[in-house]
Amino acid sequence: MVKITVDMDKCQHYGQCCFEAEDVFALDESGKLVYSKEADESRRADVESAADVCPMQAITVE
Amino acid sequence: MQRVVIVGAGLGGLRAAESLRSAGYSDAITIVGDEAYLPYNRPPLSKEALAGGVDIESLEFRRKASVDDVEWLLGSPVVGCDLAARTVTLDGGASLDFDGLVVASGIRPRRLPIPGPAGGRFALRTAADALAVREYLIPGAAIIIMGAGFIGCEVAATAIKLGCSVHVVALDEEPMVRPLGQELGAAMRRRHEARGVRFHLGHTIVAFTGDEHVRSASLSDGTELKADIVIEAVGSVANTEWLNGNNLNLSDGLLTDSCMQVETPLAPMVAVGDLARHPNALFGSVPRRIEHWNIPTETARRAGPTLASLLAGEEPDRSPFIAMPAFWSDQYETKLQSFGMPGIADRTEVTSGSVDGACIIEYFDATGLVGVIGVDRTAELAPYRKALLARS
Numbered sequence: 001m002v003k004i005t006v007d008m009d010k011c012q013h014y015g016q017c018c019f020e021a022e023d024v025f026a027l028d029e030s031g032k033l034v035y036s037k038e039a040d041e042s043r044r045a046d047v048e049s050a051a052d053v054c055p056m057q058a059i060t061v062e
Numbered sequence: 063m064q065r066v067v068i069v070g071a072g073l074g075g076l077r078a079a080e081s082l083r084s085a086g087y088s089d090a091i092t093i094v095g096d097e098a099y100l101p102y103n104r105p106p107l108s109k110e111a112l113a114g115g116v117d118i119e120s121l122e123f124r125r126k127a128s129v130d131d132v133e134w135l136l137g138s139p140v141v142g143c144d145l146a147a148r149t150v151t152l153d154g155g156a157s158l159d160f161d162g163l164v165v166a167s168g169i170r171p172r173r174l175p176i177p178g179p180a181g182g183r184f185a186l187r188t189a190a191d192a193l194a195v196r197e198y199l200i201p202g203a204a205i206i207i208m209g210a211g212f213i214g215c216e217v218a219a220t221a222i223k224l225g226c227s228v229h230v231v232a233l234d235e236e237p238m239v240r241p242l243g244q245e246l247g248a249a250m251r252r253r254h255e256a257r258g259v260r261f262h263l264g265h266t267i268v269a270f271t272g273d274e275h276v277r278s279a280s281l282s283d284g285t286e287l288k289a290d291i292v293i294e295a296v297g298s299v300a301n302t303e304w305l306n307g308n309n310l311n312l313s314d315g316l317l318t319d320s321c322m323q324v325e326t327p328l329a330p331m332v333a334v335g336d337l338a339r340h341p342n343a344l345f346g347s348v349p350r351r352i353e354h355w356n357i358p359t360e361t362a363r364r365a366g367p368t369l370a371s372l373l374a375g376e377e378p379d380r381s382p383f384i385a386m387p388a389f390w391s392d393q394y395e396t397k398l399q400s401f402g403m404p405g406i407a408d409r410t411e412v413t414s415g416s417v418d419g420a421c422i423i424e425y426f427d428a429t430g431l432v433g434v435i436g437v438d439r440t441a442e443l444a445p446y447r448k449a450l451l452a453r454s
């Protein structure tokens with residue numbers, strides 16, 4: 001399992017992560033980030049890409 | 063055992079190393095950087111880090127485990143390169159051999175030769191710059207910002223929040239007019255003016271007065287402005303001087319092909335980030351340099367496999383390069399988010415909301431939609447981004 005943490009103090013809801021792994025990250029109707037705390041191992045590369053493209057560098061992947 | 067040397071320890075340099083590793087390159091990598099720090103995030107330097115205090119450690123990028131064995135030579139400017147001999151020369155005279163070279167040395171702020179004292183004139187690119195500027199941003203300080211691009215406007219917003227008095231002097235007719243267009247540029251000016259920023263548009267600074275430290279600035283219209291410091295954000299120059307003498311196209315940054323390879327018979331070589339002038343199949347065949355934060359990562363994703371193939375004696379994948387330029391900007395409570403290249407548009411349309419509030423603006427040229435900007439409407443941009451991707 002891939003473990004995902006987003007530092008919500010840093011997150012500015014730019015939603016760049018959503019384009020890399022849309023099954024894991026999404027913006028809700030009010031524009032706030034929602035995400036799954038776990039993803040299947042097969043999703044690791046995309047989840048890591050999502051962490052890479054976060055402008056605020058708020059995403060940690062374990 | 064082969065060795066890749068990466069020149070520039072910024073975002074592009076780091077991502078290039080990671081991309082080489084994920085492309086299967088497992089030999090040596092040396093990253094040489096002139097700054098004293100491991101790669102860190104620059105955008106906060108004009109925004110929250112400048113407002114709150116510049117803590118470099120908290121800005122450092124997380125590095126993937128795959129680059130744990132990379133050798134870092136920090137505080138070490140590269141001053142020359144002999145592609146035929148496959149060496150780079152460090153300040154101090156030492157040289158480093160390489161089998162493959164990654165150019166990731168980025169850009170630096172352009173400085174204008176203006177008569178008067180040099181003290182108190184700053185530019186903002188590095189953490190060291192931000193630390194120096196931060197000291198002066200105290201309540202009541204008189205700040206002059208030269209240039210009304212993103213960095214100038216973000217610094218203006220930050221300085222206002224910190225209680226400074228802020229004047230922006232720029233030749234453009236509106237702030238950020240090239241990337242945003244007239245209508246949104248004017249709306250952003252009104253937002254800044256409502257917070258107290260004073261603009262002197264269509265003008266420039268012709269001289270500074272003061273002994274060693276700037277005390278005031280004279281504008282081209284005769285206005286005299288008091289200044290405790292001046293922050294100059296008037297464009298950039300690519301850091302490519304160290305590559306001179308190798309018969310490369312250094313006319314505006316470093317020219318690459320669609321797989322980020324630099325055309326030279328002398329050595330396997332790629333370029334990434336702000337200085338790479340590369341084609342992008344989404345926007346025709348004209349190679350462009352794009353100074354957006356997402357580009358170092360996108361170009362490195364392509365450059366890593368290219369260099370790994372070249373070093374393995376294989377032909378790299380030369381299919382078209384497709385990367386969606388994306389930028390964001392934070393000014394006061396306003397968040398701008400852009401996709402595509404609004405700067406090349408000749409027509410805009412506000413499709414939702416009004417430019418003085420939250421809105422979405424579409425940008426067109428003869429080929430159709432070329433860009434979209436959301437003002438406080440980030441969550442609604444996905445369909446536009448998809449339409450832009452469909453251009454390829």
Ligand SMILES: Cc1cc2nc3c(=O)[nH]c(=O)nc-3n(C[C@H](O)[C@H](O)[C@H](O)COP(=O)(O)OP(=O)(O)OC[C@H]3O[C@@H](n4cnc5c(N)ncnc54)[C@H](O)[C@@H]3O)c2cc1C
Binds near residue numbers: 071072094169
């Ligand atoms: C204040 C500021 C705010 C920004 N805000 C935003 C934003 O909100 N949104 C956005 O999209 N983009 C923003 N950007 C742009 C973004 O940060 C850049 O696009 C990105 O940093 C480019 O990465 P790079 O690796 O190409 O270059 P850099 O990060 O500049 O890295 C290049 C490194 O190489 C070093 N170097 C140069 N020459 C040599 C040499 N001869 N030898 C050794 N080392 C050398 C440099 O000192 C530097 O450390 C901002 C930039 C700044 C400065």
